[in-house]
Amino acid sequence: MTSRSTKLIAAIDTADINQARKWVSALEDSVDAIKLGLEFTYGCGLEAVKDLSQNQRLFLDLKLHDIPNTVASGLRSLLNNLSPELLTVHALGGPEMIERSREAIEQKTSTSQTRPKLLAVTILTSMNQQTLNAVGIADTPLDQVIRLGKMAIKAGADGLVCSAHEITALRDALGENALLVVPGIRPKGNQADDQQRVMTPAQAAQAGADWIVVGRPITKAADPAQAARAIKAELQL
Numbered sequence: 037m038t039s040r041s042t043k044l045i046a047a048i049d050t051a052d053i054n055q056a057r058k059w060v061s062a063l064e065d066s067v068d069a070i071k072l073g074l075e076f077t078y079g080c081g082l083e084a085v086k087d088l089s090q091n092q093r094l095f096l097d098l099k100l101h102d103i104p105n106t107v108a109s110g111l112r113s114l115l116n117n118l119s120p121e122l123l124t125v126h127a128l129g130g131p132e133m134i135e136r137s138r139e140a141i142e143q144k145t146s147t148s149q150t151r152p153k154l155l156a157v158t159i160l161t162s163m164n165q166q167t168l169n170a171v172g173i174a175d176t177p178l179d180q181v182i183r184l185g186k187m188a189i190k191a192g193a194d195g196l197v198c199s200a201h202e203i204t205a206l207r208d209a210l211g212e213n214a215l216l217v218v219p220g221i222r223p224k225g226n227q228a229d230d231q232q233r234v235m236t237p238a239q240a241a242q243a244g245a246d247w248i249v250v251g252r253p254i255t256k257a258a259d260p261a262q263a264a265r266a267i268k269a270e271l272q273l
């Protein structure tokens with residue numbers, strides 16, 4: 037059991053601005069932050085990201101993955117207009133891509149601003165041993181997450197996106213300071229959908245997640261705010 041308090045991020049995965057507004061306003065008091073990702077950003081644009089996150093802590097999840105120069109330039113363009121609290125690049129881009137991302141973020145953050153935290157996505161929670169094998173990786177998801185996690189933190193990432201299954205081993209390898217942001221969360225009774233490495237909110241909190249990310253179990257619920265409150269209650273157990 038850890039004394040860390042685990043916070044809840046709602047993934048606002050829709051390309052419909054009106055639907056997104058409804059969810060964000062319904063969830064205002066029951067989640068700690070919102071995540072806007074590919075679907076919302078491509079569907080509604082960066083101005084809508086800015087607009088929707090005005091009164092919310094923002095995790096902007098665009099999972100950048102390209103050559104170091106392109107990712108660093110992309111981040112500089114992005115941060116001209118937005119100041120998310122958390123943002124993502126893929127760890128598989130390698131150490132130089134992560135170093136250059138960190139430099140770009142630091143360059144773009146003025147002294148009065150809080151610097152956005154750079155998260156490296158390790159192995160997607162939709163992947164299991166079979167999918168890893170299919171992309172030519174023979175290691176277990178756990179070993180691969182630990183390898184990528186150590187590399188990413190050394191290269192300048194503030195934290196990682198991982199599944200709850202890897203939290204304990206990552207804490208042993210990296211200590212308490214690495215920020216661990218954990219999707220693949222399913223409260224009991226919810227279907228896994230396309231997620232493979234799944235745990236409940238309580239299990240992720242007990243393992244030591246800093247943040248959990250929950251999408252469909254909240255947004256597809258009959259009462260999203262109630263579903264979010266139930267998850268928050270589970271985090272306190």
Ligand SMILES: O=C(O)c1cc(=O)[nH]c(=O)n1[C@@H]1O[C@H](COP(=O)(O)O)[C@@H](O)[C@H]1O
Binds near residue numbers: 097162197219250251
């Ligand atoms: O970076 C992420 O947030 C992410 C990484 C990962 O490995 N797995 C993962 O599911 N996510 C995101 O977390 C959210 C999970 O949504 P649900 O499966 O609906 O709870 C989605 O917005 C995914 O894009």
